[in-house]
Amino acid sequence: MAKQLIKGNDAVVKGAILAGCRFFFGYPITPASEIAEDAAYYLPLVGGVFLQAESEIASINMVYGAAGCGVRTMTASSSPGISLKMEGISYCAGAELPLVLVDVSRGGPGLGNIGPEQGDYNQIVKGGGHGNYKLIVLAPNSSQEMCDLTMLCFELADRYRTPVVLMADGFIGQMMEPVEFPPPVEHLPEKPWAIQGDALDENRIITSIQLEPELLEKHNQKLQEKYALIAEHEVRYEDYQVEDADFVIIGYGVVSRILQTVVDDLRSQGRRVGMVRPITLWPFPSVHLAEVAAKVKGFLVVELSNGQMVDDVRLAVECRIPVHFYNRMGGMVPSTEEIAEKVLTLLEGR
Template identity: 70%
Template sequence: MAKQFLKGNEAVVKGAVLAGCQSYYGYPITPASEIAHAAALYLPASGGTFVQAESEVAAINMVYGAAAAGERVMTASSGPGISLKQEGVSYCAGAELPCVIVDVMRGGPGLGNIAPEQGDYNQVVKGGGHGNYKNIVLAPNSVQEMCDFGMLAFELADKYRNPVYVLTDGFIGQMMEPVVFPEPVNQFPEKSWAIKGTAKTANNLITSIELDPDDLERHNQKLQQKYAIIEEQEVRLEAYRLNDAEIVLMGFGIISRILQTIIDTQRGMGVKVGLLRPITLFPFPKKKIAELTKQAKFFLVVEMNNGQMVDDVRLAVAGRKPVYLYNRMGGNVPSEKEINDEILKLMRSV
């Protein structure tokens, strides 16, 4: 068994290389830098390219170029760097270029700090740059998933010709856990649309400009249809002890791990509580949430931000049941005790 004990930030690179990632363009930032360190080591060694770009903006545009060239390409950053990349991500979405972006979230706004936060939910899940687009967003909660989603991200990116984020936080990026590695991917999709500097691709065009309003509207409609298919087919979630749950806890990434421990404790005391963990943040598990409104007394969403995913939960619940938020910010991680107390408080009042 090819098992290894390693950091989340390293696992995502190894997963990417196994998935056939050929190039990495990035800029250093804490707490994502180990991704660049690993990429600098492994991309050239596996016959690919690593370039430390002059800026986050340049990095995402190098990604744009490599994606246009038909490569499996990735970049990574953290909040402030992701803000800078947004222009390029919008262009990738507009030109339908598949690429993988890892965001190891840190505290914000502004320079904030380097402690783990989840404040990039809105800027990543809602699009983030200009225009009518969506990213596919995967939210791992373990080092194993950093590897697995590093691979899955490329598959989805190519399948839908769309940017895919692996949205994680400083905890998952920095922590070490055992990882069992899958076999290297050996079959890659043929990208007949790409620009390869060959006679066959000499009539190809990668662009996001459509001057005519009708043309641009048609292009946007096509994108929206694609997002609708993604919403139909690619929702991924983890249901933990939800079958008879009357209290539905929701959290993504590291929070879902804390919530699992809490659920075990509460179940031991006879409380019917379960976890719905969205693995894909876009597409969001709206249908599952709607189903759960039938059995749930209330929902409690726990986040390490000012309450960003809770908006999506409220949209899906649509007023049928109460939705509460428990959140911490600044890089503070809610303790099991805090969350337990919050559940008990809500049980008394609801």
């Protein structure tokens, strides 16, 4: 299979089109703009539609409309733009619409900067919009995964009729690596519930309103049952040198790539260190982390944010072992050396 040296953002678009996405509605923002630019270039060539919306708010609502008609559709943005989309995301979750949202996150709060940051964890994983909803969140750490996980996003969105987020950071979006593209998806799932512009539409409705408390509670319970099913079946993570480790470091996105090198460096010094990388930020690999926690002396969580994922790790291990934390923010990325130093300090109880 031929490889192509390609930016993560570019791989997202190719992956999306291979997955059957033909409708993109978006608004440009650094460091996610290549996604809109590529979608604008390629979608007309494959019989699809690219539309640059007037705002992030409009774009997520266009996606809402298209997803309600059963086509594979997506939008992409970066942190401040994602904040604007939150209203629409809540409606999409409430109306159970399958769609894909890409967040190539950047530095915040506010306008922040365009550097790689992971300060969107809480707004994406815990839900920045209103109401009792969850989003499936996948966190790629390579150009290959920008393609593969985008394709998986579409599959999961349709399987569970729910919005799915690909959450990358500025580095994963801007980085170029070789990608092997899989063959295209040729047959899309039937969606009998979706509006099709035909005579059966009189029995179909896309909505999130339910005035009767009893019925809205029922709808919420149905959503929670779906989320429980997702939590049961869709947890994904990667272990690296965890088998014989007595200390484990945890990170996602570009951080996990740095941690991999840290593990290699510390192993070469005879330290039995491993790494766990959550691939699904929701559902979170809590059970797995609890199992790993039973075998090691401690965890170190590394983030490009102010301690957001570390909360989930602490909940997972229920105080059985110490969960330490190291972070950089504002677009700063830790070096392998500074993380290794932190781990050594912890191991030696300095």
